[in-house]
Amino acid sequence: MKIAFIITRADDLGGAQVYVRDISGALQALGHEVAVLCGAGDLLALQLRERGVPFYTIPHLARPILPHADFRALLELRRALRELRPDVVSTHSSKAGLLGRIAARTLASRPW
DSSP states (O other), X not given: OEEEEEESOOSSOOXXXXXXXXXXXXXXXXXXXXXXXXXXXXXXXXXXXXXXXXXXXXXXXXXXXXXXXXXXXXXXXXXXXXXXXXXXEEEESHHHHHHHHHHHHHHHTSOO
């Protein structure tokens, strides 16, 4: 199964980041194709790469509410999901939850 995790921040390791790091590594070890899409930051990205989990930076995905940047993040998420073609999209944190659901839903209603 192809699974995409979306999370807003990668610059610190809070509960959501630890969960995504651990579950993505465990699912990959079980043979699933896993990818993590996240806003800018190095800490989570480094830990995922150490575990061999693909990590994609979504440049405009950030915590503050900035409508113009949020729209660009939505387009970046759609582009990444269209490329990855996951069977499941798992979103974590408020901003990633909203934008990730919108991106996945708009793609799910159309053929890839």
